[in-house]
Amino acid sequence: MFSIDRLRALSAVAAHGSIARAAEALHITPSGLSQKLAKLEREAGRRLLEPHGRSIRITHAGRVLAGHADRLLDQLSAAEADLADLADEVLGPLRLGGVGSAVRTLLPGALDALTAAHPRLRPTVTDGEAVDLLPRLLSGELDLLLIESWTNRPVFLPAGPALRTLVREEVWVALSGRHPLADRPEIDLADLRDTPWASCPPGTEPYEALVQALRARGLEPDVRFALTEHLTQLAMVERNLAAALVPTMSRTPAPPGVRFVRLRPGLRREIKAAWPAGHENPPVRACVAAVEQAAAARDEDGDAP
Structure with missing residues (x-):
């Protein structure tokens, strides 16, 4: 040597x-x-x-x-x-993970602004569900997550991560325009007793939220399509093969034959930032701030109810 x-x-x-x-x-x-x-x-x-x-x-x-x-x-x-x-500058690697809708809707603009302001920052992004990403955060493989939490089924987090809520949004029922209830201004899940469902795979936050929402209305879930992406779920919805619960963030883009109907009683979803407590380094702080700004700009544009 x-x-x-x-x-x-x-x-x-x-x-x-x-x-x-x-x-x-x-x-x-x-x-x-x-x-x-x-x-x-x-x-x-x-x-x-x-x-x-x-x-x-x-x-x-x-x-x-x-x-x-x-x-x-x-x-x-x-x-x-x-x-x-390192004490002050936003530089070096920033390893991000997040649910697909948040990655698609919030991160591109946030990272564009962030890397323009801090050219020495090197972000990488992995999409997935909280059930798969949280262990990678806790092991130190990822620095920051964008995860979802539904009001009827709040996300469970083990001790360790710090949390900040970035987005609160309404959840809609997506129905085919051919569905007999598609023209209603709002709908009770109990009215969809004979309707099959599309959702994310079992164990994920959207799936468990759907199951609990249906059981709360006296229905046993008939989830026939376990699909990770909301857009793929909506393709099934358009053909009147299933209904789906879709947060506001995932309504765009949607196939032309899909209708979005308000729920009665209402249901909401939150997007939260999660990072290891005590490890809020400058890149993490800057990224959380950039995503908050992207979410606020989205609200001002009228993309959230």
Whole structure:
């Protein structure tokens, strides 16, 4: 393993052309610099310098190693600068996870603004359901989640994550325009006794919320289509194969043959940011603020009831 201090000595000789000038630049004595270079030659197992008149010159092996040294020293300098900036700067990796509707609706605009303001930030995004993403947050694999919580079935979180509610929105019943109840201004789930359902897979927040909402109205759920994406569920709804519970955020885009009817009694969904408590670093804080701004802009545009 090469010593960084000795590689720095070789890089200085390559840059300044002599031991004397390199020693002066490094603020050490020429003899001290020569000792470092001699030890580096033993580590490399090759001659790095050779006599040239009354001075020295770098051998081919020395130039090769000096090139690597320059790149390594540049990288170390960048690492030192990044660490010095960590207390205040928004930079480095930001590993995000979220439910598909929040990822699609909120994150693109938020990340566009965030990376424009902080070009050294490197976000990555994984979509999925809270049941799959929460273990990755708790293990440290992800930094921040956008998860959903339904009023009739609040998301359960183990001890550890901090939470902030970003969006509160109405949930609608999606029906085909061919469904006999599609023209009603509002509907009670009990009126859909003979209607099959499309929902996210069992174990997810939307599925469990649907099951509890139907059972609260005396119905046993008939979920025939377990589909992760709301848009795919709506494709089944359009063909009058099923109904679906759809939050406001997922109403767009929708197939033209789908109608959205208000629930009686009403049901709402929240999108929450979750991150490990005590680990609210600058990238996490900045991202939460950016998503809040994206959600507020969406409300001002009339996309939420």
